[in-house]
Amino acid sequence: MTRLSRAVLPTLRGVRIPAYDPAGITVGIVHLGVGAFHRAHQAVYTDAVLAADPTWGISGYTQRSAAVRDRLAPQDGLYTVLERGAGAGPPHVVGALREIRGPEEDGGPAARIADPRVRLVTLTVTEKGYRPDAPTVGRLVAGLDARRRADAGPVSVLSCDNLPANGATLRGLVADRCAALPDGERLLDWITTSVAFPSCVVDRIVPATTPADLAAAASALGVADEGAVVAEPFTQWVIEDAFAAGRPDWAATFTADVAPYEAAKLRLLNATHSLLAYTGALAGHDTIAAAMTDPALAETAYRFMTEDAVPTLTLPPGFDLGGYQDTILRRFADPALGHRTAQVAADGSLKLPIRLLGTARDRLAAGATPQWTALAVAAWMVYVATRQPLDDPIAGTLAAATAGYSTPASLVDPLLELLPPVPYPAWRDMLLAHTARLLHDR
Template sequence: MSLNDHLNEANLPHLPSSIGRPTYDRSSITSGIVHIGVGGFFRSHLASYTDELLNCKLSDGEQRQQDKSSQQDTSCWGICGVGIREDDARMAAAMGPQDCLYSLIVKHPNGLVESSVIGSMIDFILGTDDPSVVISKMASPETRIVSLTITEGGYNLSPATGDFDFDNPDVVHDLEHPDQPKSVFGYLTAALKMRRDAGAAPVTVLSCDNIQHNGDLARRMLLRFAQRQSPELASWIEDQVTFPNSMVDRITPVTSEADIEYFRVQSGLVDQWPVTSEPFRQWVIEDRFANGRPAWEQVGAQFVPDVSPYETMKLRLLNAGHSVLGIFGALHGYETINDCIADDRFATYLRSFFDREATPTLDPVPGINLDDYKDSLIERFGNPSIRDSVSRICLQSSSKLPVFLIPTITDNLKAGRSIHLATLVIAAWCLYCDRQVDQNGKPLDIVDDMKEPLHQAAKKTADDKRAFIRYTPVFGDLAQNEDFATTYETLVDDVYRSGDVTQSMQRLLDDTAD
C-alpha cells in the first residue's frame, strides 16, 4: 500500500461524486480550536459540526457569513488535534499520511449509508515526546478554544471524596515537573501560565464529555490542580478562562475492519481510521466563551443560558439506558445494543426503567417532549446498521455508572420512589465483575481501570452480599443507605441464584407492575 492509495488532500478530487468532501480551501484555515482527545466521538461530533460550518457558503454576490461572537471569518475555526497519551500515537500515525482527513460513514436505520470526508481537523500533534509543542500550541494567540473529549475518567475525580485525586502518579509527576506534564490538567495549566505571562487573550475550555455539568467539573478540577501549583495562576484562570457546560449526543461505535473496507470499496482509497455514526446528533451549549466562538448554531447546535436540564435528560436516559442494555446484554451473551433492543424483554425493561425511575428525577426540558425523546432512544438503540458493541458500552463502567445511573438511585431514595429497576443493574454488574463470563461461559471483554478491585469485591458476595457495593471508590457511602442495601441484597441474591439475567429482569417487572 503506497501513499498514492490513501485518502489525503491530493486525492480528494478523485473521490466519487457521491462522497461529500470539503468545499473550502483547507490551506487557508487556521486552528482557533485545539482539541485534546481525538477519538471517534470527537470526529463524528464537534469536528463534524465544524466541517459543516466551514462548508457553509452564502449565495453569489453575498459576503461570507461571519461569526457573530468573535466577528472573525469562519476560516479561523479549524481544529488542531492533540494527543497526550502513548495510545494517541496510533491516531497520529493514521492521520499523518491522510493530511488529517478522514471519512464519516453515517448509517441510517433503513439501510441507507452516507459517506463524507471531514476536513476541519487541519493538524495533529503529539505531546508524549515533547510536551512543549502542545503547550505552545494551546498558548498561541490564534487558539481561542481548547476542547476536550477525555472520557469520564480523564477528570481525575475521586468518586469516594468528590475531590481531585492528587495521588494520581501523573499528577504527582506534573506538580514536580510542570514543564513536562503528563495529565490534561498539567498541560492546561502550563499553557495557561504561558498565555498569562505573554499577555495573550483568554481562552475557553470546552468539555464535550458525557458528564453532568462537564464545564463546571473541568473548571473545578483545573483550579484544584492550579491552586496546588500556583495560587496566583489559579486566580488568573478563575477570572479569565470560561468553561461552558455542554450536552453532546451522537452514537458512535468503534471503527471496524468492515468499515475500513466499506470506504475502500466505495472510494477506491484507504482511510486507516474512518468513523461511523448514526444520523442523529445533538449539541446544546451554554453561550459563555471568553474569546469568540464558531457560529455552530448555523449548523444545528443550540446555545442556551443553562444546559442543565438537557444534560441531565441525556445522562439519565440515553447514557444510563446504554449501561442498562450493556450490562444485561453482556451477561446474556448479546454482542450489540441493537440485538438487545430486538429482544422484547430488554426493550420492555428499558422503557420501564425510563418511565418509572429515570423520568421522575428530571426537571422539565424546554422544547423537549420526554415521551417522544424516549421513543427516539428505543429506535436509535435498535438501529441495525449501527451495531454498537455491548463491550464498548461496558467500557470503563466504573466511571460511567457513578455518573449515569447512581444519581438516579440516590435521587429516588431521597424522594421515596422506586429504585428496584436501577438496582438490578448494579446487582447484575456485580455478577459481571465477579464471574467475568456470560451465561454461556464465554469470557467477557472487560476494559476498566478498576477491573481487578471490582472483581475482588464482587467475588466476596457469597459470604457478604454487600461486599460489592462497599467498594467506596465507585459507590461512595451508598451501601450505608439501608433502603438501597436491603433492595440490593434481595436482587443480587436473585441474580446469582438464577444465573440468567433475563429471568431476574422479568421477575422484577412482574413484581413491580402497576
C-alpha cells in the first residue's frame, strides 16, 4: 500500500492536512523524545502556527531507539492524529516534524542545537529521562556547549514532562552535569545568562497505538501511515512565559506562574490515573474506562480527589475546581480511548513520589488520614509483587524486594525503603491495612 508522504497530500479527502507546504518550513525547534505524546500534543500545537510563521519546524530526535524514525522518515515526517471519544474531530495529518533522527544519528542533537536558527529545545522523555544515569541531560548539555562555542545566541529549553517545577528541575540537572565537566564553570556562566528554562503543564491522554489504529488510519487516508497516533479530543498546555529567544504563538495558556496548575494536574489527574491503574488492574480491568465502570473504583477515585488531594491545593484565581474534577472523571470513563491500565501503571517507582506522596505528607501534617492515597500506594505495592515482570526502570530491584513475601509487613516494609519517606507512623499502618485487604481479595 502507498505510504503517506508529501506527494500524496493533495489526494487526501475527508482529513485535515497541513495548511502550508511542509517543504517550505525551516527548523526552529529541536525536540528530544519523539514519542506518541509529543506527536499528539506539542507537535499539534506547533503545526497550527506554521502557516503564519514557517520558522518553527521541529527537528526531532528519538531517545531510546530509532523505531519512530524508521516509521516516519519514509513518510517525510508526516503522520496522522486520530481523535477518539465524544467531540472527536476528523483525522489530522501533522507536518510540523521536518526532521526525524535516531538518538546518535549524525552525532546526536548537539550540532542542531548549535544552529542559530534554532531558538527552542523541547523535551518529552518521561520521568525516566531525568534520572542521574539517563543520557538525556548529557545530550542537552553537549548541545548547549556546542551552541556556546558557535556563538549562536540565546535559546530556551522547555521540559514537557510530568515533573514538579520541570523547568527548574531541568536547570538544576544541567548545572550538576556542567559541574562535572572540565570547562563546566564557563559553560554554566553562559547558560545562566543565555538560556531560559520555563516550566509548563501538559495534558492529553494518548494511548499506545495498536495495529487496529494503524488500520483505521489507512482506511481514513487511503494510504498507509506507520506513524499514526491516537488521542482524546481534550488538550491543555499551560506555559510559563519566560523565553530567551522568542516562542511560537501557540494556542496555550501563558502565565507567570504554572505551579498552581501543575499541582492541580499532578495531584488530581495524574494521581487519580495511577490510583485507577493499580486498583483497576488488581480488580481484573484491562483499561481505565473499564475500571471506571466499577462503582466502587469510581467512588474511590472521586473520594481520593475530594477528601485527600483537593485540601492540599492552592488553586489559580477563577479555577473551576468542580468542573475540572468532573472533566477528569468523564475523560477516564470514555471507552473510546482504550487506555490500558498496564500502560498507566508503568514506571510506578518514579511516578508515585511525584503524584501521591506529597499529598500523603501534606494531609498527615494537617492531622488528617489520607486513606485513599494510602490505598493507591498499597495497590502499587501489591501490583509490584504480583505482576512480574514489571515495566519499571528499577524492575529488578522491585522484584528482589518483594520476592518471598509472606505477610503484609514483609511486602510493605522493603518497598517503603525504596520510596521517599513519609515520616508518620500512621502512614505505614494505613499501608499495612490496605495491603492486607488487597492480598486477601486476590
